[in-house]
Amino acid sequence: MTKPKVFIDGHEGTTGLKIYSRLEKRPDLELVTIDRAKRKDIDERQRLMDMSDLVILCLPDKAAIEAACLPTNPNTRIIDASTAHRTAPGWIYGFPELGREQRNAIAEAKRVANPGCHATGIIALVRPLISAGILPSDYPLSITSLTGYSGGGKSIIAQYEDSSRPDALEAPRLYGLGMAHKHIREIVAISGLSLPPAFSPVICDHYSGMEIIIPLHRRLLKGGKGEILDALKSFYEGSIFIGVSDAPPEDGYLEANAFTDTNRMELIVTGSEDIIQLVARFDNLGKGASGAAVQNMNIMLGLPEDTGLI
Secondary structure (H helix, E strand, O other): OOOOEEEEEOOOOHHHHHHHHHHOOOOOOEEEOOOHHHOOOHHHHHHHHHOOOEEEEOOOHHHHHHHOOOOOOOOOEEEEOOOOOOOOOOOEEOOHHHOHHHHHHHHHOOEEEOOOHHHHHHHHHHHHHHHOOOOOOOOOOEEEEEEEHHHHOHHHHHHHHOOOOOHHHHOOEEOOOOOOOOOHHHHHHHHOOOOOOEEEEEEEOOOOOEEEEEEEEHHHOOOOHHHHHHHHHHHOOOOOOEEEEOOOOOOOOOOOOOOOOOOOEEEEEEEOOOEEEEEEEEOOOHHHHHHHHHHHHHHHOOOOOOOOOO
């Protein structure tokens, strides 16, 4: 049986390198590689894309838009890890856990947009509750996201790992101060919200791992903790990678890096009866990036969804 050919366009970046490391030892795939001297050669990239069954774009937005137009082979399929196509017509949003129809659409798609890391956790918590009628679509959400510094890419990683780094990098740092983070568009489009949330991302001094925190006032909901827990468990029943719990750790702490190097996500319902707190924990480089891309690739190639993933 012929092995599927997979080409990573832009595997020098953080996400691309992580995807490459996940795929390079897989015996069920043929990983197509490019000569380093030609990695910006459009003709060579196009040639490799046309000979591949599937291409994964790990490029900045503008470059991803240009690269998506390169293949001339109508059978070449694309996963884009950038922000560029997540709400674009003709592209399927690559979050298979959103339901059977979503998974089937990914399986048949020619073009799949990998979700953003922050968006993944927010949508995972919010969409099931809007679908169940518990969370009003116009709820004034205020969301905090804690992320490891690897999400900032090579330049940010270099800053944090520099032995002479400034003291400011020792502490969590709030960013996205203009309340216009690039993930907001997909969050609203995919979650079912009718109002954009107030979203506060925080970069922390750990390499990878992410924690989404959403507090909710019971008086504004159509259900309490029990109904929320039931809705989430029902929505993700049978999921390989997403688990739901209302039992926080015995020590009372929820660290953001609990699922580093995995494709797992944990959704936790905590808080009181009056103020309910929702938490999603996962790896920003795993379920939030490279792991999600590999999961989508497996589905598109007709392979077991969890092949090469833990």
